[in-house]
Amino acid sequence: MSATDAIAGTAPGAPARTLESDKARRIVDAMRASVAARGAAGSTFDHVAREAGVSRGLLHYYFGTKERLLVEVVRRDCDIRIESLAAALQGAHTADDFIEGLVRGLDELVKGDSDLVVLMFELFTLSRRNEEIAEALADLCRKMRGHLANSLAEKREEGVLRLGAEPDAVAGFLLALADGLALRFLTEPDLDPRPTVSASVAAARTLIADPA
Structure with a gap:
């Protein structure tokens, strides 16, 4: 099963199940809120179904397992973060910008x-024991x-930045x-x-400087 199949909760060859419906979005929102309140281990399909106002069977229909639902929560949040960051970086005219x-x-x-950070680390922990989740998480990280x-390559081409390494390497360093x-x-909120x-x-x- 591919990472895309894992996120969608479908097996290869199964009919596509869109996640654009109102019910699917409510399920994702409810799972996000549940993990923030209870953690991944305490967030059962029963909790999520009740808070989303849907049947437990619908969660299985869309996602199959709790782990796949967690991946979808993180995927959606990452998409939002990517769009927000891209918009912020688009207007950069200097390295400092x-x-x-x-x-x-x-x-x-x-x-x-901060819930997204917690979710990412929850998913990382799960990925150590679940190859399917590991593949899906790796895909999300590659996408980010x-x-x-x-963005780095575009700004280099525009003459805005001088990079000390290839864009992919710089991006990997910055994300790490x-x-x-x-x-x-x-971990240290008082720091x-x-x-x-x-x-x-x-x-x-x-690694990121103004052109010489």
Whole structure:
């Protein structure tokens, strides 16, 4: 079964099941809220079905398993984040503009949408024991890296940025840095983030600079 099949909750050759219906969106929203309140382990189909106002059978119809539903929750949130970040980076005219856009995105994620960070790490834990989820999570991570790499490449072509490595490598570094920072700040909520963010910006500037 492919990652796409896993996310859609269908087996190869089965009829496509669109996730665009109101009920499917309600299920995804309910799962997101449940994981934030109870964690992945405590979020059962019974909880989610009740909070979404649908039958338990409908969850099985759309997603098959709880793990596939979790993947869909993260996929949707990642799509929203990608669109938001792309819009922020589109208007960058200098390396500092680009880096500031990344920092704003991290700040919004940690302060305004920390549930997504928690979901990503919950999914990572599940992926260590579930090959299907591991494949789907890897696809999501590749998609995020690809979008950021494209933004870097576009700005390089426009003459806005000079990169210290290929766009894909720089994107991988930036996302790894953001993952670590998000985990650190959520784990230590009393930690003043400013010195760490300043050091991270300095590190990013070794790979992202204005044209010479």
